[in-house]
Amino acid sequence: MKISYNWLKEFIQTDKSPEDISQILTGIGLEVESLEKVQAVPGGLEGLVIGYVKEAQQHPNADRLRVTKVDVGGAEDLQIVCGAPNVATGQKVVVATVGTTVHPNQGEPFKINKSKIRGEVSEGMICAEDEIGLGESHAGIMVLDADAEVGTPAKTYFKLNDDYLLEIGLTPNRADAASHLGTARDIAAFLKIEISKPDVSAFKVDNTSRTIPVTVEAEAACPRYASLTISGVTVQDSPQWLKERLAVIGVRSINNIVDVTNYVLHELGQPLHAFDADAIAGNQVLVKTYAEGTAFVTLDDAERKLSADDLMIGNAEGPMCIAGVFGGAGSGVKDSTTDVFLESAYFNPVSVRKTSKRHGLKTDASFRFERGVDPDITVYALKRAALLIQEVAGGVVSSEISDIYPSPVQPFSVEVTYRNIDRLIGKAIGQDTIKAIIKALDIEIINESAEGLSLLVPPYRVDVTREVDVIEEVLRIYGYNNIEIPTQIRASLNNSARPEKDTVQNAIADLLSSNGFNEILSNSLTSSSYADSLDNAVKLLNPLSSDLDIMRQTLLYSGLEAVAYNQNRRQADLKFYEFGKAYFYEDGKYTETQRLAVFVTGASAQEQWNQKASPVSFYHLKALVDGLLSRLGITDYTTDEINTSELSYGLQYNFRGGKTLVKFGSVLPAALKKAGVEKEVFYADFNFDTLLNLVRKNKVVYKEISKFPSVRRDLSMLVDTQVTFGQLKQIALKTERKLLTDVNVFDIYQGDKLPAGKKSYALSFMLQDEEKTLTDKAIDAIMQKLIYNFGKEAGAEIRK
The missing domain is CATH 3.30.70.380 (Ferrodoxin-fold anticodon-binding domain)
Known part of the structure; x- marks a missing residue:
């Protein structure tokens, strides 16, 4: 998540530097992953000044050039050759002096040098707006207002302020902090200062000439839906301040209406959507689902087939927008739009997430709705957006606010005790401090006793529902670094079986690595096309993609994919091993087993001057398997020849009681083909759980080396x-x-x-x-x- 330092300071009054803010945020659980200085325009207009054109005469050697004398506030006027058709005496202009690096919209930055142009000396450049990143026009030079003061740095004249971008690694549970308001709230709580929210008291309804009724049919998926209409707007480019504010956080400017909705989303954390009111057929809005397979064209001009579970915003003729995810191609704001229907809603997070995943659409809106936005900020954000739209696009509010909220989301009731707070924090920080932090985090204290507090946690804090959650909030604002390390540490003895799993695993890894093997780590999610039987597969209810829709039942295919990846990059001689789990659904129960997979393919050793490279064989793998079992002290097992769904031929080692230790052999060509592997691969599949149990039962017996020969x-x-x-x-x-x-x-x-x-x-x-x-x-x-x-x-x- 990207946060603007200047934008943040509109919520809190502090003289803390960007570096200080970064340290504070990281300390209270909002880790700042990067901090960088951002200029409103490339180069920050450094070296550019306001000049006055005192003379503008025809160039003696070129019809399309003029030789000008420009006062830039220095001791002497500058002679500048200019090719702009609109340059004239008496203009106030932007001048790039000698030594300045200019950053145009198109092409690479270049440095201004003193030069001769067709025989006349030129000591700078009079700039067009696209040459310095202030616009797109190249029709002529920028002509400024007559009251512009000569010699003023362009950066000062255009009121450009450097900003700092904070990149926060937002964890999924912190939806409340997915905005400048949310981030500022945490900083204010830490610094013990007040927070200032944008004032919406100026909002008023001008008339009710464009009322558009709303009907919510799917109340479970849309608990709250607020809207209003603004008439008489002018859709155009956003003012410079709005463009700059969005550009700092990496949001592209579209037009003034859409930019306002994006602005409010990043400011308050409430996604909004603006519709062209004239595109709402039947003058009514329906919040509902549509029939399975209904065709819908989204803003990216892609036709999508809707699910019967997709919540949509529609009109009398059909759907207009995928609720909380993505807009439609036909209902969005256009250059010709004059009346806007503005939506501010609270959608069910599960519904939005499923729809987003189903269609492969990730947007700033879905990111927030999936995690849970504040249901109590809906109308406030609507008023804020309406005022901003009137500021940048004109118009009047032409309807009352429609706020459909039949079952308000209730705050969470939590009981906390001072004893548990002190116990879990490891330090008594004082009841006054605890209450101050809780109040600063918008948590209401409804009752207080000698033992603790009764609290109401606002619904936007979806991760604070238990006593321990509240204690964590108190601790992170108080500061983890303020908790002293105790001089006495208590610990219980661990009676787990020896040797530990990690000890055995490390011993095996050392053996394999010493024999030239590389360890790989693969995703436990895999494709159902690899499964022998989907009846025993652990299926995902909400898969990330069609290629990752089940939990793997074998480590074979993840290893073969690694083999294919390397072989495609001319790495043919491969030795891999992987520790991982296989997952099954059997007899109505979910089970998982720890496995060890070994893969060998290609040459057994690199070609040398005195020997040719020979391909690995089944017996290379067998020697490795035997050596590994011997290293673990497992020698008492039986051997069977096998032919499985994975191996064309091989062996199986079994321990007493029929427990399988390992299966190994040559991988079937059909399995190789599935993973895109062309060369023969030898594969061993160890049951690591069985190996571990046998190792734990082994008794190490030491004996003296015999003095007598064998x-x-x-x-x-x-x-x-x-x-x-x-x-x-x-x-x-x-x-x-x-x-x-x-x-x-x-x-x-x-x-x-x-x-x-x-x-x-x-x-x-x-x-x-x-x-x-x-x-x-x-x-x-x-x-x-x-x-x-x-x-x-x-x-x-x-x-x-």
């Missing part, structure tokens, strides 16, 4: 093709539980030299005794048992 023995065997290495490893470890420390496969062969349905495994076995050196006799006995059990349980034939 021994390796190898076996080559023929087995059926369906026999896996995992099965052979389990047989081996079951056969020799004490001395067998490791089993590994170092060769696999399957081909025409072997019998049909057979494959060859070459396994290595590591044996070690903690108490003595193993003898050949003991080793041979173990190997014979292994050979026997491999043959018995797996049908293995030992190859000699």
Whole structure:
């Protein structure tokens, strides 16, 4: 939100500098994200002075140029060559002296130098209004009033004042501060000064010749609707002061009527809308909804299909405006408008938000209506706007104010106790201070006792409905920095399970990062096109867009989108991991699980002078998965081959009881196509919740490193093709539980030299005794048992 320092000072009388105001606002919860000096026109008219043309003679060498003598209040007159057709003796003009940088409306700024033009010396430039940013005309030089004082800086003559723009990071709950009035209210409360609101006592109804009846059919969506008619206005450019005031906060001037509505919106926080009264068919206004699919053309000339829930401002023939969001193309104020119907309303925030999201329209009005404007300021803002319109466009108020407000919005009743205030603030700040702050924030004290206060909070403070909210208000105005840090801090012991989730997550992240992986963080919202079944999807009632309409059920597609993004930028060799949650709706309940996703694609390592780059394979990912589980101390699991809706082939590791630890393999081409990925990607999906539970159950056992050497023995065997290495490893470890420390496969062969349905495994076995050196006799006995059990349980034939 943008706030003008000069505009702010119209509400509060203070000599605080812009920097001081920034610090105050940040300290009371309205964080100022930036502060910059703003000039009313580019360059601020620096170096420009008022001059008097004493002579204007024909240039001896050019028909369209004149040589002038100009008095600018200096010791000597300046000779200036001027090409404007309207330059003449006796004029008061704006002069850019030598050394001045001129900022024209079009083109780049340029510096005025002393020069010769067709043989005649020129010591400056007599300026047109578009050459110095004061207008659009280039028909000739600016000719000022005769009473303009020679030598006066142009900045002073045109009454230009530098301003400062404060950019406030307004949080969604602070709708009350979405205006200069709201911001000034907080500053006044902090500084303990009064606030001055614009005076509307001059408002009066001149006649009732143009009364336009209003009917509100949708009272729930429009609790209050106020309006009046102003006749005889002249639509034209806004005066300079109004243009400048809006320009500082980045609002483009349109015309004097529309500019007034924008001015009041940013001044008071109340959105307004002006209609051309002659465009209101049937001379009646209807606040209602229309049939589903009704076509409506908005101000941007786009045709939109209305929802049956969209609140509209209409007339006898159809809709004119999307209430609280956007105007229509046919009912707005035009250059030919003479009578204006002015609207000031309070719309239901939920209704406006849904309509705004539905049509993808974000406006200054919808921003405020969605968060909740002040229902009690409606008529005041209407009077303020009417007076301003009369000031800048003329006209008379030609109707009574129509204020339809059948069920007034009530203030919030809140009870607070001094004990809780002191307890939560951490300091006794005094009852008088508490009451002064509460009153300064427009909160009414209706009853006071020794224990506390009974309060009525105005309805525009939509975020102050509980005792703790009031205490927060008191604290932020009192000042967080005024609360001393206590010398004694009390804390309770945390009995949460160890190791903590973050400890395990950091250990995994360190391992993956050390192996060249980069962590990614993706949006939990995703497209329903990625869902296997929408029946189990967690759908959003009010999605931000059609591409973000459900909560993700897997981390696969968010990771693939990151892969596609990088591959499209010539980054083909990728290693990613992500910690995140997956969300499901099952058996009438919403559930979420913590996942760890790992992605690898491209080359396993960069190409070097002594080796070529080789592509990653399934086994690169398997090695990583095995290493990660080993790092966590998880070794007791079974292995199954799988084929899922995400993986074309892969493995699944299961813990006892059927709990899935991880699924990993090659991603299906159909899934790659959905995310726009063209190259093969290998993906692992860990159930992080299960990993964490297993890690917490692990008991760390330390033992001395054996003094005795280990021994390796190898076996080559023929087995059926369906026999896996995992099965052979389990047989081996079951056969020799004490001395067998490791089993590994170092060769696999399957081909025409072997019998049909057979494959060859070459396994290595590591044996070690903690108490003595193993003898050949003991080793041979173990190997014979292994050979026997491999043959018995797996049908293995030992190859000699």
